[in-house]
Amino acid sequence: MTAEITWLGHSCFAIRSGKHELLIDPFLNDSPVAPKQADDVAADFVLLTHGHFDHVADAVAIAQRTGATIVANFEIGEWLKAQGVAEDRVVAMNTGGAVDLAFGNVKMTTAIHSSGLPDGSYGGVAGGFLLQLERQRLYLAGDTALTLDMKLIGMAGLDLAVLPIGDLFTMGPDDSIEAIKMLNPQKVIPCHFNTWPPIEQDATNWADRVRSHTAAEPVVLQPGESHSL
Ligand code: NI
Numbered sequence: 001m002t003a004e005i006t007w008l009g010h011s012c013f014a015i016r017s018g019k020h021e022l023l024i025d026p027f028l029n030d031s032p033v034a035p036k037q038a039d040d041v042a043a044d045f046v047l048l049t050h051g052h053f054d055h056v057a058d059a060v061a062i063a064q065r066t067g068a069t070i071v072a073n074f075e076i077g078e079w080l081k082a083q084g085v086a087e088d089r090v091v092a093m094n095t096g097g098a099v100d101l102a103f104g105n106v107k108m109t110t111a112i113h114s115s116g117l118p119d120g121s122y123g124g125v126a127g128g129f130l131l132q133l134e135r136q137r138l139y140l141a142g143d144t145a146l147t148l149d150m151k152l153i154g155m156a157g158l159d160l161a162v163l164p165i166g167d168l169f170t171m172g173p174d175d176s177i178e179a180i181k182m183l184n185p186q187k188v189i190p191c192h193f194n195t196w197p198p199i200e201q202d203a204t205n206w207a208d209r210v211r212s213h214t215a216a217e218p219v220v221l222q223p224g225e226s227h228s229l
């Protein structure tokens with residue numbers, strides 16, 4: 001069964017696997033680059049890598065409208081319930097843990113980053129996700145620095161890695177090349193760049209470097225574009 005991933009700008013992705021619709025880090029209504037508004041996306045599951053506004057912004061509204069289940073770390077899970085999300089629609093987990101859900105298995109990976117929530121609440125630690133879909137294994141790094149843990153994450157065997165390349169708040173293009181060497185994915189999609197001037201990057205140049213220095217196939221999407229896995 002094929003899966004399809006669509007970039008909704010910044011770190012927001014929609015992933016369709018079989019009949020399941022996953023939405024990662026929904027930041028749409030206030031994003032300068034999002035091709036859709038929060039009212040226009042479908043979701044059965046919303047996955048949040050950490051608590052920053054540019055990752056959780058529209059999560060509660062989308063979950064309330066769609067009835068989606070939200071997957072996040074324990075502290076964000078508590079915050080979501082305090083925002084009115086029903087307890088049985090929150091899957092709270094923590095770094096290194098994994099859980100089977102309707103679409104497959106999700107494991108929360110380490111990330112080197114912070115996680116404060118928009119209202120100042122403590123958001124636990126930042127993470128990423130290792131997703132085992134029906135046929136494909138995906139790694140969504142979230143916001144992170146380059147870390148040797150990526151060597152371990154890559155040992156799972158990855159069909160796709162999604163990595164930030166914007167620099168300043170996360171790793172930049174140089175470190176992403178080292179990350180790709182450790183992760184050794186079949187394909188790699190860049191994100192967390194070109195949302196605002198401080199994180200502008202040349203994705204074409206980045207893709208050339210990925211081709212010449214790693215074994216991965218770079219897949220550069222424009223916001224709104226999809227790629228089949
Ligand atoms: Ni962040």
Ligand code: MN
Binds near residue numbers: 011052054055143169
């Ligand atoms: Mn971010």
